Amino acid sequence: MVARSFDENKSTTGIHPLKFSLWLIIISIIMMFAAFTSAYIVRREEGNWLEFDLPSILLINTVVIVLSSVTMQLAHNSAKSNNLQTLKLMLLLTLGLGIAFLVGQWYGWSELVHNNVYFGGSTSNPAGSFLYVLTGVHGFHIITGLIFVLIVLMSSMKYKVHSKNMLRIQLCTIYWHFLGGLWLYLYIFLRLNH
Template identity: 55%
Template sequence: MAAEIRIVEEAKKPLGMNPKKFALWIFMVSVTMIFAAWTSAYLVRRADGNWAVFELPQLFWITSVIIVISSGTMHWAYLAAKRDNLEQTKLAISITTLLGVAFLIGQFMAWNELVRESVYFVGNPSGSFVYVISGVHGLHIVGGVVFLLIVLVAAFRYKVHSKKLSQIEMCATYWHFLDGLWLYLFVFLLLNR
């Protein structure tokens, strides 16, 4: 008798993603498209002329440093949760939240600096763009701070640990996205005044 050869096809693991993570990625792509449209509109409008040139607020430099540090503390929170170090997780999320609030306060103070320089929301479009771009980014930071607070409450309820990382992963992804987005916008504004 000839040996019977059987070919068995292994079941393939379906490509999939947590629906909440997928929704977050769709949201971040949408936000990216909005800011890409605004930066494109900025360049087109600047080329039309009647464009006031002014120095960006010095506080934008400080808030940029704050947001980079907050990205580090967010990563620290994620790594601590992955190692089940819940005290460090709570501390790192708390620090990230405070840095997010400090960023928002700094941005508001930067707007005051713009007003002192006679750059207003209504008036020359160059000022309007700075207010809109930094303001809408600030609104997203507010959403990020709310997300951080939700994760912080979950951490205090022992719902953030190595076996349950999806919530802090999503929060970290969104926070890093907002950090990177601000750095892009700040560099864009610096190079295109």
């Protein structure tokens, strides 16, 4: 009997079970945000909608998340070409940019509070609540992405990420690009519908 590593296991569809699971997670997140943004549009049309300026840091955060997607892709490319030092550096940069994004979101929320835009409660308006929910749930997924990046970084420190063992970094890259794309969608949606 020949032992096979988990990385070699494929389902009968030809796709790795972990990739299949990741795509199911991504589809469920897309459905959740589609529901949120649909509810946003429906509720906005009902009236009693507070108009306020979006936090200015959201544009900066958009640039940060795009840059983090670039560094994540460079990490993937480095693993593919066995450039392990660059791989580690790009993963560290992705981690740093992801943390910077979260700090930016926190500043954005602080700006909202300073402008008397709150989440929930009898004195708040649904416009503010929707903004907190959209950015907060996305922020939660960024945290899960950062944990994923950290796991891949630790694996790369143990030389477990390279051209012959790409599954971890492939999954992480797909998820991180998805989170970046999701933020671009949310940012454009908020700009057009705010």
